[in-house]
Amino acid sequence: MAEIEEGDIILKLDDVTKVYSGIVAVKHANLALRRGAVNVLVGENGAGKSTLMRMIAGVEKPSLGRILLEGKEVEFNSPADAQKHGIGMVFQELNLFGNLSVAENIFATREIVRGVRGIDHKAQVERANHYLDKLDAGISAETMVEDLPIGQQQLVEIAKAISLDTRILILDEPTSALSAAEVDILFKVIGELKAQGVAIVYISHRLEELMRIGDYITVLRDGQITGQAMVKDIDTKWIVRSMIGSDAKDFAKSVDHKLGGEAFRAEDISLPRKTGGLAVDHVSISVRAGEVLGIYGLMGAGRSEFFECVMGQHPHSTGRIFVGAKEIIERDTPARIKRGLALIPEDRQREGLVQVLSIAANLTLASLQKLTRFGFHISGQREQAAIREAINDLSIKAPNPEFDVTSMSGGNQQKVVIGKALMTNPKVLLMDEPSRGIDVGAKADVFRTMRRLAGEGLAILFSTSDLEEVMALSDRIAVMSNGKITKVIDRAEATEEMIVKAASEGHKSTREFA
Structure with missing residues (x-):
């Protein structure tokens, strides 16, 4: 030089x-x-x-x-x-x-x-x-x-x-x-x-x-x-x-495994915009147990809003949600979590963490009921074991779990949000831009975790605006634009050109069942 x-x-x-x-x-x-x-x-x-x-x-x-x-x-x-x-x-x-x-x-x-x-x-x-x-x-x-x-x-x-x-x-x-x-x-x-x-x-x-x-x-x-x-x-x-210290690639290799039956289905989900029109426009998606479905779209495509509708965050949304063969009729988020849905939000600071609490408290926040004895007393031994397991599984850099969660780097905070969701033992995991603000090593950890969980039968839907990421991780790819699904493609058949073209076709009245 x-x-x-x-x-x-x-x-x-x-x-x-x-x-x-x-x-x-x-x-x-x-x-x-x-x-x-x-x-x-x-x-x-x-x-x-x-x-x-x-x-x-x-x-x-x-x-x-x-x-x-x-x-x-x-x-x-x-x-x-x-x-x-x-x-x-x-x-x-x-x-x-x-x-x-x-x-x-x-x-x-x-x-x-x-x-x-x-x-x-x-x-x-x-x-x-x-x-x-x-x-x-x-x-x-x-x-x-x-x-x-x-x-x-x-x-x-x-x-x-x-x-x-x-x-x-x-x-x-x-x-x-x-x-x-x-x-x-x-x-x-x-x-x-x-x-x-x-x-x-x-x-x-x-x-x-x-x-x-x-x-x-x-x-x-x-x-x-x-x-x-x-x-x-x-x-x-x-x-x-x-x-x-190595030439490691930031994407985990896919793990081949047999897919199970339908684990999740959304039918005709729609969400009106405040300014008129639909932020989510009659979206229908089906995902099998063990399948990773990547939802690709640019900012404003409606990916985050769709996930929020699934989690019951928009009471005025319409459509039907199924986990397994059972329709979820509850409209509130806590009930949907109990039914097996979990969301890792895009904005970890405002929606994923309680910043005044410790790393440990954030990890267990959504699963305290599972850690109680006799329905009211939290088992400290059980809680500590769950915290240690989450930290090890996700390679969270946490020298002391009692430190404030804000003392951690952005990527490790994101891992805490993921750990919190996984501790609810979900059947369907929604991940909104899971790699946002995450470095090469942390991405590999998160993506390996996604493939491992899919191998264990979890149905995963993740949204991203990263072409390489959606191509590397997905079993199928659903493309969203202007609130609509414009194309659904098997990973083996997908090309970057095909995905980019589909992402610009939101003005068409295409409705495709994933």
Whole structure:
């Protein structure tokens, strides 16, 4: 690799270490961020990426070591302090106020005011719309954030960061909930920021994406930097070797097993939109015991809404649900869980975890009744055994299960959500974007678990917008677009071109029984 001139460097971490409750999250890290370049940071969940960036963004302070900005040592006491130095960060877990408008979120704590007359809401809306238009977000700045799907909320976070006029912009998993078209727009904006001399820090688990957008790459493993290079000099195999010490692929090999009888059937499921039309449009799907059915579609296709209807989260939805041969007539979520349905939601923070509780408490939250003795007293021995089994089965990195669940990396939090669902002993498991925010090693763990559970007779429906993922894991693939199923394909017959074409056919009145 060619030598990089010191003048290119805007910020350095010099021998930085961060320790939490005796656990070393980052160990003796030396990192240089360069102007007008995309500085890629990659590593498994728990490798220390987010911790490293939170120190640069003023959220955390280093336990040891120095931060040098423009060659001078600095100390950030808060995110606001870092922002004053031109550092902005888009966090992996969204940090928005649902009960405020998009414009109010973008300008929170730095409102545009008109002297004694207070906040100039009109000016904020105009300015916010300008940033949203740069992203082709298709969002009005006057919309309430809670009314936006998670993908558009992510665009709001990115617009907020761009509005800060930053010199260093940190993007932590910025495309995890974006469609392919939205990713292209984001990359165009990143290109414009590079041309203006902004240093971009880009964290992602999508290796092909990193190769496409990155200029320099730094790899972390277990809190230590294990590789640094120019992206043009390396390939994805080099990244994986540096991350996990081998050329392991991030998809589990399928396990051949005989499929059982019908385990789940949905008939004519429909869900009206608030704005008119149908978010879920007469969807019918059948899944056999031991089968993995992948539901492919882009953001807005209706995948998440369909899962929510199945779990009884939309009382005004219509249609019929069967588990085995029995129709489920109960409309509430707890009753449907008892009948053998379980959902792993896309948004783990808001819908999958109780953040004030421990890792152990989150794991057992949905299955406490199964852990009781005589119907009212929780068996501590039984509970601890169940927690240990879940941690081992899913390779959850949890040195102490009594630690707060928020102390874990994003991927390990996702594993806790999966573990919680599995502890209810479901017959049908719904997984909404199960690999969102999960690294190469964690993906392999989760996908191996999916194939193992299918081999044990569990019926699995999982949704994804990742073509390679749906091709690798599914026994059959159902494609959704604009609330409808447009095609159902056996894995052996499916091609990427076929799936992409079907994903764009939602305007047709096709109804196909899966």
